[in-house]
Amino acid sequence: MIEFKHVNKKYPNGFEALKDIDLTIGQGEFVAIIGLSGAGKSTLIRTINRMHDITNGTLTVDGTDVMQLHGKSLRAFRRRIGMIFQSFNLVTRTTVIKNVLTAFVPELPWWRAALGIFTKAEKTAALEALDKVGILDKAFVRADQLSGGQQQRVALARTLAQNPQIILADEPVASLDPVTAKQVMDDFQRINRDMRITILINIHHVDLALQYATRVIGIRAGRVVYDGPAGEVDGAVLDAIYQDRKEATA
Known part of the structure; x- marks a missing residue:
């Protein structure tokens, strides 16, 4: 509340x-x-x-x-607490799934964050989040190849990966x-x-x-x-x- x-x-x-x-x-x-x-x-x-x-x-x-x-x-x-912005705030030169995986970065050891190493469970959670917003098929597409609506859905999936209240x-x-x-x-x-x-x-x-x-x-x-x-x-x-x-x- x-x-x-x-x-x-x-x-x-x-x-x-x-x-x-x-x-x-x-x-x-x-x-x-x-x-x-x-x-x-x-x-x-x-x-x-x-x-x-x-x-x-x-x-x-x-x-x-x-x-x-x-x-x-x-x-x-x-x-x-998840936060969604008008401007999407994506790293457009990388893939959709990598954008969603950034939701886990604050909790990672520094070396995993620096090297971009994610567990199978984290990757599965990212894919599940993309599925919830209907763009699982775009997981390995670069974010800058998506429409504005699809990019906002990636931002929403990234937020869902946090498991927010x-x-x-x-x-x-x-x-x-x-x-x-x-x-x-x-x-x-x-x-x-x-x-x-x-x-x-x-x-x-x-x-x-x-x-x-x-x-x-x-x-x-x-x-x-x-x-x-x-x-x-x-x-x-x-x-x-x-x-x-x-x-x-x-």
Whole structure:
């Protein structure tokens, strides 16, 4: 379970990205976070794995105070949380399976990591992860020969190889065409349903958020202005979330 209690985040330049956030996210939820660019969506999910530190308040994951973690304990904690980015973050000049195998590198002895030596069990786990996202047949293809959607699936397989309890996704389909975006969202939905992994997606596509997520959190200017079932999001809710855009164009 993820709990935000009166969480604030202020950057060194004085910008307040998060303001008094109170949220509880249970294990196995599929949550979409929506709002304008700059509203605080990315900051919110990146505080969960300490990519960004909160300024004050309390943020706990399964009872662990995230801000109390340092060094080895922080690295171990992050192993439980997968992260998917818009830009895929693959080594494009090597094969798909080698990209997935990098999920094991943080736990390897330095000499195995340096030489790229992986056990049969690790290779099997990498292939199983690729199978779960439907691209097992691409295992020995160079990553730069794949489409954008296939590359995002490789990134998702790499995350699954970590055996995470939580997956954070920061605009994972923003650079994909509508058909491919839907295919990737199908993968997230299936993983959430079948593996009961908690998924939090920061997403600009409101239609996809409402179609796939079971819960929607709307953020405006660093504050939560909606938190509820996706099926209850209506025009009034969207007006509240995107009010700043309406005012700018009025």
